[in-house]
Each structure stands twice: as structure tokens, then as C-alpha cells.
Amino acid sequence: MSDPTAAANGTLALIRTEIADARVEDIAISLGAPILTFDEAIDSTHGYFLAYRNGSLTLLDRQSLKKGGLTVDIAPRPGEQHSYPAPKKDLLAQAIGKKTETVVDATTGWAQDSLALFRMGYQVTSIERSPVMAALIRDGYQRLAQKDWVQRRELQPPNLLIGNAIRLLAGLPKTPECIYLDPMFPPKRKQSAATRKSMAVLRDILGDDLDRQQLFTAAWSATGKRVVVKSPDYAEPLGGKPSTVYSGKLLRYDVYLK
Ligand SMILES: C[S@@+](CC[C@H](N)C(=O)[O-])C[C@H]1O[C@@H](n2cnc3c(N)ncnc32)[C@H](O)[C@@H]1O
Structure with a gap:
């Protein structure tokens, strides 16, 4: 795209x-x-x-012009422990690896995964190619930097790189242990009513990520230890048979180990 x-x-x-x-x-x-x-x-x-x-x-x-709208939500997810670092116990953390330290999120979007990883204590670099989404992410990270719990611990919000990850991953200054991918897949059928508004808007302004196969190839060359792909349960694995799969209700994390 x-x-x-x-x-x-x-x-x-x-x-x-x-x-x-x-x-x-x-x-x-x-x-x-x-x-x-x-x-x-x-x-x-x-x-x-x-x-x-x-x-x-x-x-x-147009519906939210008078009231509402979408921002990068920097609050912990419902049910997430408010301590820092938050426990690495969900499927995402299992897929990324509890001992992993450095993660590049190559498809940051609304930054919910980047932020969850940051709160779990991973060193996160976020990449986003949509300039509109990048402006929203930058604002979210600036708000995060002002939070009391971040300042008290002298934490730096994730580093944001703006551009196509297929190109940026090849020039990273340090090889990350893990590269995380959550590209937009085509919906199975008509978008369900349960699709979150934030994701529906993203699909509307950006469309599907048709170059996700090339993104996987770039991630595989640039990672030190693993690539993790978040995928809807119906989609073919991006990189062939994964080394391990962590399955949730409607999605799964395909883990490729080097
Ligand atoms: C499904 S969303 C990711 C949602 C995200 N995981 C979250 O927690 O909010 C996919 C995002 O990845 C971005 N993206 C897809 N391919 C990319 C690429 N090659 N380089 C940089 N950004 C990319 C899209 O612009 C979009 O914002």
C-alpha cells in the first residue's frame, strides 16, 4: 500500500x-x-x-465532530495491573517472550500493543507509516511522558519512527530481539458490529496492508531472535508454519523463532 x-x-x-x-x-x-x-x-x-x-x-x-472522537489511549487495559512493570502473563507477553528485552512494533496503529509492551517493561520502538496515525501516536507518547508514574521512574516512552517499516527495519541501529507485526488483514466477511470503532476507522482511512508479506520478509531479516505476527484466526500464517502459536478467541499470535 x-x-x-x-x-x-x-x-x-x-x-x-x-x-x-x-x-x-x-x-x-x-x-x-x-x-x-x-x-x-x-x-x-x-x-x-x-x-x-x-x-x-x-x-x-462527521458523527463525532460535536462530541467524542478517538485518541491514543494511554491508560492500562481493563483488568491490567497498574503496577510497573505490569506482569507478563497475557498471550501477547507469552508470544513476545518473557525474557525478551527489545521489541520493535512495526505496525503501531493505535499503539495499544506498543503501550501494553511498554507497561510490561519491554524496551519498545514503534514504527508507523501513516502520518495521521503517527501524529496521534506522538501526542499519546507526549502525554505518557507527563504521567507521574513515568516521570517518577525516569522512563522514556517508546521511540517512534515514522515511515514504511519494510525500509526502516533494514536500517535499525541495533538488532532487536523481537519484531512484532499486526498488519491489517481483509475482514472475513462484512465488518462485524463487534469491530471496535478505532479499528473500523483505521480500515476506512488506511485500507488493508496489502504488502504484509513483504513486511514479514523484512522483519525476518532484521530480527535477532523472533518475529511475532498477530493474525485473525481465519488468516493463513504470514511466514509459513510458525514455530509456536498462541491462540485466543478470535485471533492468534504466530511466533517464528530463528
Ligand atoms: C491493525 S493496525 C495495528 C494496531 C495496533 N497493533 C494497536 O495495538 O493499535 C496496523 C497499523 O500498521 C501500520 N502499518 C502497516 N504496514 C506498515 C508498514 N509496512 N510500515 C509501517 N506501518 C505499517 C498501518 O498504517 C496501521 O496503522
Whole structure:
């Protein structure tokens, strides 16, 4: 898939709030997207908007223009222990490996996996190629850096690299022990009502990751010890028969060991 910026095809605009915010201008310039007032946004034909709401960069569609929207959620997942490091006990941690220290998440998206890995104490590098998603992730990581528990422990939020991982993985300064992939697979049938809004929006603005096979090949060459692929239960494994599989309800983690 080419660089899928929603701004480039005219579907995205920034919204200016009453207080002038240099951050909005910076993002608009970097995305090549226009800046609108709220009223102009309502009257426009854009499908998506970025705006600061309650201190967070928020992605809005036309339904959420007045209220709501999506941000990179930096809070622990429901049921996750609030201690640091959180215990490495879920399927993701088992797939990544409890002794693994360095992980590159090559498909960061809403950063929920990168953030869960960070809270479990892994050293995480996040890669994202969509400039819109990268702006949202950067804002999430900046909010994370302000959190009391992060500052008290002098932790650095994950390092964010923006660009196509197929290229970036070949130039990493240090070989990571694990490369984690969660590309967008085509849905089995029509998107179910249970599909989370955040993932439905991602699919709408970015489409499926049609180059996921090349991404696996790049990850396999760049990893030190393992590649982990998160996959819907119906999809063929990306890299042939995995060394180990951790299966959940509707998804599985295919682990490829070197
Ligand atoms: C299904 S989402 C990932 C969701 C993520 N695991 C989370 O916890 O929110 C896939 C994301 O990977 C990104 N992506 C896919 N292929 C990529 C590549 N080759 N390089 C960089 N980013 C990529 C897409 O732009 C999209 O944002």
C-alpha cells in the first residue's frame, strides 16, 4: 500500500479551537492538510478531522465532530495491573517472550500493543507509516511522558519512527530481539458490529496492508531472535508454519523463532 495519508486525498482537515495552538499548525503543515474553524468543518466535505480535545489530539469523523472522537489511549487495559512493570502473563507477553528485552512494533496503529509492551517493561520502538496515525501516536507518547508514574521512574516512552517499516527495519541501529507485526488483514466477511470503532476507522482511512508479506520478509531479516505476527484466526500464517502459536478467541499470535 502506498503512503495512505487521508490528508493527501483531501479527506482530512485540522480544526482550530479558540485558543491559537502552534501544534495544530505544525501538524497541518506536516500532513499538508487545511486548518478550518469548527463551523467551516461542519459545512465542509471532509470525512475526518484532527483537533485537540481535552488536551489530547483527537481523530474525529462527521458523527463525532460535536462530541467524542478517538485518541491514543494511554491508560492500562481493563483488568491490567497498574503496577510497573505490569506482569507478563497475557498471550501477547507469552508470544513476545518473557525474557525478551527489545521489541520493535512495526505496525503501531493505535499503539495499544506498543503501550501494553511498554507497561510490561519491554524496551519498545514503534514504527508507523501513516502520518495521521503517527501524529496521534506522538501526542499519546507526549502525554505518557507527563504521567507521574513515568516521570517518577525516569522512563522514556517508546521511540517512534515514522515511515514504511519494510525500509526502516533494514536500517535499525541495533538488532532487536523481537519484531512484532499486526498488519491489517481483509475482514472475513462484512465488518462485524463487534469491530471496535478505532479499528473500523483505521480500515476506512488506511485500507488493508496489502504488502504484509513483504513486511514479514523484512522483519525476518532484521530480527535477532523472533518475529511475532498477530493474525485473525481465519488468516493463513504470514511466514509459513510458525514455530509456536498462541491462540485466543478470535485471533492468534504466530511466533517464528530463528
Ligand atoms: C491493525 S493496525 C495495528 C494496531 C495496533 N497493533 C494497536 O495495538 O493499535 C496496523 C497499523 O500498521 C501500520 N502499518 C502497516 N504496514 C506498515 C508498514 N509496512 N510500515 C509501517 N506501518 C505499517 C498501518 O498504517 C496501521 O496503522
